[in-house]
Amino acid sequence: MATLAPVDVTTDSTPPTIAPAGRKRVSVGRVIAWVVMVVIMVVTLAPFYWIIRTALSSNGDLLTHPSDPFPVGFSLDSFKRVFGWQTGAAAVAAGGAGQPINFWLYLRNSVIVSCLVTAGQVFFSAMAAYAFARLKWRARGPVFAVFLAGLMVPAIFTFLPNFVLIKELHMIDTLIGIALPSMLISPFAIFFLRQFFATIPNEIEEAALIDGASKVGIFFRLVIPMSAAPITTLAVLTYITSWNDYFWPLMVSYTDKSRVLTVALAVFKSQTPNTGPDWAGLMAATLVAALPMLVLFLVFARRIVNSIGFSGIK
Numbered sequence: 001m002a003t004l005a006p007v008d009v010t011t012d013s014t015p016p017t018i019a020p021a022g023r024k025r026v027s028v029g030r031v032i033a034w035v036v037m038v039v040i041m042v043v044t045l046a047p048f049y050w051i052i053r054t055a056l057s058s059n060g061d062l063l064t065h066p067s068d069p070f071p072v073g074f075s076l077d078s079f080k081r082v083f084g085w086q087t088g089a090a091a092v093a094a095g096g097a098g099q100p101i102n103f104w105l106y107l108r109n110s111v112i113v114s115c116l117v118t119a120g121q122v123f124f125s126a127m128a129a130y131a132f133a134r135l136k137w138r139a140r141g142p143v144f145a146v147f148l149a150g151l152m153v154p155a156i157f158t159f160l161p162n163f164v165l166i167k168e169l170h171m172i173d174t175l176i177g178i179a180l181p182s183m184l185i186s187p188f189a190i191f192f193l194r195q196f197f198a199t200i201p202n203e204i205e206e207a208a209l210i211d212g213a214s215k216v217g218i219f220f221r222l223v224i225p226m227s228a229a230p231i232t233t234l235a236v237l238t239y240i241t242s243w244n245d246y247f248w249p250l251m252v253s254y255t256d257k258s259r260v261l262t263v264a265l266a267v268f269k270s271q272t273p274n275t276g277p278d279w280a281g282l283m284a285a286t287l288v289a290a291l292p293m294l295v296l297f298l299v300f301a302r303r304i305v306n307s308i309g310f311s312g313i314k
Contacts, residue, residue, distance in 0.1 A: 051290075054283040055079070062279055078284035102256055103285070106264040110243060110289075113179045113260055117242040120183030122235050126227075128185055129193035130219050134205065144194075150187035156247070163251055173254045182242065189234055196230045197223060236300045240293050261289045 053071050054062065061073030080086040082103055131137075132144050162181040171177030200223065208218050224231070246262040253259045259267070269282050 051283045051287050054279055055287050057280055059278060059280050075280070078278075078280035079288070081278070081281045082285045082288055101264065101268050101285070103264075103288070105256060106259055106261045107289075109175060109258060110260040110262075112175050113249070114239050114242040116176070116179035117182045118235050118239045120179070121186050121189055121238050122231060124183075125185050125189035125234075126193050126224070126231065127219070129190045130197055130223060132190065133194045133197035134200075134223075135215070147187050147190055151191075159248065159251060162248070166252060172252060173258050174252075175258050177252050178249050178258060178260070179242075181248065182245075186238070189238065192234055193227065193230060196227055200226060232300065236296060240297065243293055265289065 053069070055078050056071040056074055056076070058073035058075040058077065065072040077086060082101060084101065084103065128147075132140060132147075158181070166172060166177045166180065169177070169180075171180065204222065205218055208222055213221070244262065245260075246266075249258075249260045249263050250266070253263060265282065265285055268285055269277060
């Protein structure tokens with residue numbers, strides 16, 4: 001009987017060598033995209049840097065070195081004038097108007113108006129958005145289309161009717177008169193929250209109805225807690241918009257008791273001394289007024305971007 005020859009089954013235990021991956025080539029399009037992004041960032045941040053540079057300079061040196069990129073005659077006197085820590089004689093000597101600016105009163109007015117607008121607009125818009133997204137009623141679609149059409153109406157077209165209404169209500173030169181036209185609803189706010197409310201599963205609401213909850217109870221105990229992220233985002237955007245509003249407060253407020261920061265800055269600029277505008281003081285006041293909104297936006301920036309993307313707004 002023939003015997004089979006043994007077969008060598010030994011294998012080479014040396015692991016295979018992997019060729020090192022080559023470096024990824026940097027495409028021309030990527031380089032162009034980064035260059036464009038850097039240019040946009042520089043153009044966007046340049047005015048803010050110029051505000052800081054002017055605020056930290058003295059008025060006399062600004063006249064002699066207007067184009068110097070760095071603070072000239074470094075001084076904090078402009079911030080002292082803003083906060084009322086400088087006497088009238090010292091302010092005139094530093095190039096200011098010598099008239100005190102009631103910064104803390106204007107700051108309080110801006111905070112009150114922005115809080116009223118934010119609380120009212122978010123609350124009422126949330127209820128309207130829930131009605132459009134979850135409740136079934138006749139003519140819901142056409143009514144929602146009418147609300148969306150309000151996005152195409154420029155705000156300046158509503159100034160005169162709102163002014164007549166506030167005047168008839170005897171709310172001229174009051175904080176509630178400034179806040180009232182924006183406190184009720186906003187087409188953008190309704191659209192923004194409706195997009196999120198429509199994504200809530202129907203099963204959750206049906207289970208709550210079986211447990212005996214009413215529509216009002218579902219809204220306050222279920223929908224609102226589940227919508228904390230978009231509601232917070234809308235509140236931040238509304239607060240920033242109200243804080244930066246200028247034309248409507250200018251029409252309604254006539255005295256310091258209802259004057260907000262944006263209008264107060266224009267009044268501060270109009271108090272021009274003989275040597276020229278107090279640019280250092282004006283830029284210092286602008287910087288102090290803008291810092292709270294910058295901090296607020298930076299804190300909630302990621303949540304704002306995520307909520308806008310999740311709500312389907314492209």
